[in-house]
Amino acid sequence: MMDEPRTRDGRLSGLRPGARQLARVALDLLLPPQCLACDAVVAEPGRLCARCFGQVDMITDPMCAICGLPFDIAGAPDRICGACLADRPPFTRSRSAARYDDRIRDALLGFKHGDRADRAAGLARLVARAGHPWLGQADLITGVPLHRYRLLRRRYNQAVMIADVLARGVPGLAIPDLMLRTRATRTQGGLSGSARRRNLRAAFAINPAHAALVRGRHVVLVDDVITTGATVSECAKVLRRAGAAEITVLAVARVVRTGHTTYV
Numbered sequence: 497m498m499d500e501p502r503t504r505d506g507r508l509s510g511l512r513p514g515a516r517q518l519a520r521v522a523l524d525l526l527l528p529p530q531c532l533a534c535d536a537v538v539a540e541p542g543r544l545c546a547r548c549f550g551q552v553d554m555i556t557d558p559m560c561a562i563c564g565l566p567f568d569i570a571g572a573p574d575r576i577c578g579a580c581l582a583d584r585p586p587f588t589r590s591r592s593a594a595r596y597d598d599r600i601r602d603a604l605l606g607f608k609h610g611d612r613a614d615r616a617a618g619l620a621r622l623v624a625r626a627g628h629p630w631l632g633q634a635d636l637i638t639g640v641p642l643h644r645y646r647l648l649r650r651r652y653n654q655a656v657m658i659a660d661v662l663a664r665g666v667p668g669l670a671i672p673d674l675m676l677r678t679r680a681t682r683t684q685g686g687l688s689g690s691a692r693r694r695n696l697r698a699a700f701a702i703n704p705a706h707a708a709l710v711r712g713r714h715v716v717l718v719d720d721v722i723t724t725g726a727t728v729s730e731c732a733k734v735l736r737r738a739g740a741a742e743i744t745v746l747a748v749a750r751v752v753r754t755g756h757t758t759y760v
């Protein structure tokens with residue numbers, strides 16, 4: 497997800513980058529807020545319009561009590577999937593608001609309108625739908641850390657911004673730098689589940705400045721999109737080793753592969 501300066505229309509494209517951004521800000525102030533994903537006008541910035549919202553493929557019950565994999569057939573609420581049965585994840589539970597598909601990529605990750613804060617607020621609203629039973633019990637909320645090289649490229653960490661919104665201003669609840677990425681990793685795209693896990697080994701650590709906060713606590717770990725789950729699992733292992741009592745992973749969207757269990 498890049499954060500290129502966006503233009504509302506071709507009229508701005510002839511300006512120098514700085515002037516273009518100023519012009520965009522001025523336009524944003526003049527125009528009514530628009531849907532994050534299309535040109536429809538919405539009541540508040542950071543919202544999806546009713547049509548785009550209706551197109552998001554929300555994940556609802558029934559689902560695996562641990563990893564949140566949606567099931568086709570209803571069963572006991574504590575039922576867990578085959579993958580979790582075979583290899584228990586290091587987190588207590590993982591929930592994502594929606595299935596990741598082209599629509600959510602375009603609607604939520606393509607982000608046509610809205611600034612970073614608006615986007616984070618909009619995404620946090622979706623995450624809160626999936627995670628509300630646990631958000632109220634969280635002792636700490638943090639985001640999956642971005643390595644500084646990636647941070648420079650993307651220039652900000654969306655997961656951490658969402659975590660911050662979810663903390664609702666409660667002092668000490670959001671700890672943006674609770675976890676650190678200790679080394680640069682290859683991008684995960686195109687790697688198989690086991691290759692992803694190898695790639696991520698020893699890639700994360702608890703920030704020594706906050707190490708004492710984790711023991712015995714319920715930590716909510718936020719990511720924007722979960723693909724195989726390797727990244728959040730690796731972070732959860734680090735949190736477990738630091739003594740976290742409960743780990744709830746929350747994401748905007750997750751990849752759901754149908755037909756076989758690939759969640760690792």
Ligand SMILES: [Zn+2]
Nearest residue numbers: 531534545548
């Ligand atoms: Zn829309």
Ligand SMILES: [Zn+2]
Nearest residue numbers: 560563577580
């Ligand atoms: Zn599962």
